[in-house]
Amino acid sequence: MMQLLEGFLAFDYDITFASTATKTEFSATLSDLGIKEVGILLNDASFDGFVSQLKPEVVIFDRFMVEEQFGWRVAQICPDSLLILNTEDLHSLRESRQLCFKKGEEWSILKWLQQDKTKRELASIFRSDLTLVVSTYERELLKEVTGVRAELLLHLPFLLDKVSESLINQFPKFKERKDFISFGNGKHAPNIDSFHYLIEEIWPTIKKKLPQSNLHIYGAYLPKMVQQLHNPAQGLLIHGWTHNLNQVIQKSRIVLAPLRFGAGIKGKLIDAMQNGTPSITTNIGVEGMGDFKLWPGKIANNPQNFAKEAVDLCNNENDWLQAQKNGIELINEHYNKEFLMERLMTRIEGIKESLVDHRSYNVIGTMLQHQTMAAAKYMGKWIEEKNRKN
Known part of the structure; x- marks a missing residue:
């Protein structure tokens, strides 16, 4: 609006x-x-x-x-x-x-x-x-x-707005970024389900493969049942609302959005592309947004594949850079x-x-x-x- x-x-x-x-x-x-x-x-x-x-x-x-x-x-x-x-x-x-x-x-x-x-x-x-x-x-x-x-x-x-070359050059590089991020408004049912699904069924596998990594979750109006999942020992950091979402996305290496239902196009995935951050999401996540084959990240629809794609992309700089490039091209060509x-x-x-x-x-x-x-x-x-x- x-x-x-x-x-x-x-x-x-x-x-x-x-x-x-x-x-x-x-x-x-x-x-x-x-x-x-x-x-x-x-x-x-x-x-x-x-x-x-x-x-x-x-x-x-x-x-x-x-x-x-x-x-x-x-x-x-x-x-x-x-x-x-x-x-x-x-x-x-x-x-x-x-x-x-x-x-x-x-x-x-x-x-x-x-x-x-x-x-x-x-x-x-x-x-x-x-x-x-x-x-x-x-x-x-x-x-x-x-x-x-x-x-x-x-x-x-x-x-x-188009993502300019000067802005791209200001993005933190692959090795300057760390951790995973997920975010969304707590009053939106698809987001709450996504957080629970991610934390309970996907994150344990990622954490086992990447023990030094953390998962940061941001969002206004997060219900208590999400806030109570805060567990630094397991790398789960529930932050709530942030004044500067773009900044925390740019500090992160990958956006995780395991959406299992919803409609429209997903603002969180647009935010990821605008900040040069690849994403892992589902068929529901990418629906109506562009070519699946050129998605700026990976698509997976079950916990095991989702975790695997997240770990692989986090460890592969070349694939990560290609995903970042795909996202910027998608924004500039289809959302002008x-x-x-x-x-x-x-x-x-x-x-x-x-x-x-x-x-x-x-x-x-x-x-x-x-x-x-x-x-x-x-x-x-x-x-x-x-x-x-x-």
Whole structure:
């Protein structure tokens, strides 16, 4: 979201950021960027007056739950506004995989399609004029399986600066680095599972082969069950949140990310590439991010292979240097923010020029916008009236 905001600022957009969320100590101060911040309420008619006065040309909903709450209000009050859904990742996909994992079942596309949340997320996609997806896998899944027209989708991964030669030269060298690192937000279920899997099933084998090595784990909001695994005698160092993640990644020789479920593309693996640090991850980790054969590190899907790949890469400087090079090339070729934002702006302008026709061809979307199918609208109005009486 921060990358999108900065991208729109670069194209001289006047931005208002409206949110129902309560600010925390980790919240960005958007006003420093010249962005107006507005607090809004759920199921409250005050939003109608706010958006009527604002009259936005483009509205971006951050994830489908926000579109469910506010999309019908924007469509009703500002029918000419271009409606964009920013998926971040397909939440229904991540949730269905997590559910199958917990049940010990093999995940399938059919099981994903049967989820209630999948239907809600797809409805939000169809109601929108354009949906941004970060993963090539998810783009193809929506096109080939659910029938979402290509004109309604745009592959827009992370928007990143190129890794320059001068920055590469500043990276610590192979022999200047040591230890392994894993990191991620403690409120994200795939991260917590990954930490437990790594510590309990993978790390003992690595530690046996490399007794002088340590595993450093970083992340905000780490639950007690992860913090309690801190054990310096076994080389397990649980640090929690860090003020300078880039620095600790650059000090490390390898990033370990044994993800067993999830969706979208993985920010932790992007962070590894940007800091010149190879990674070991799984098929879920690399999904939708690039060519498996040129992955900047290794891919393994069981504890024994994962540990073996980690040890081998840690000991082989030539392979490590090639992995670092692959990561930098992947960032520079596929995540170039200037190219990606130009593509987004071109798509936005094209849709704006023929918005009526664009919507007419989106037959399912027009059906869902129709009042007889607008369940979210009438549920919101019912809650609003209930709150008023209370």
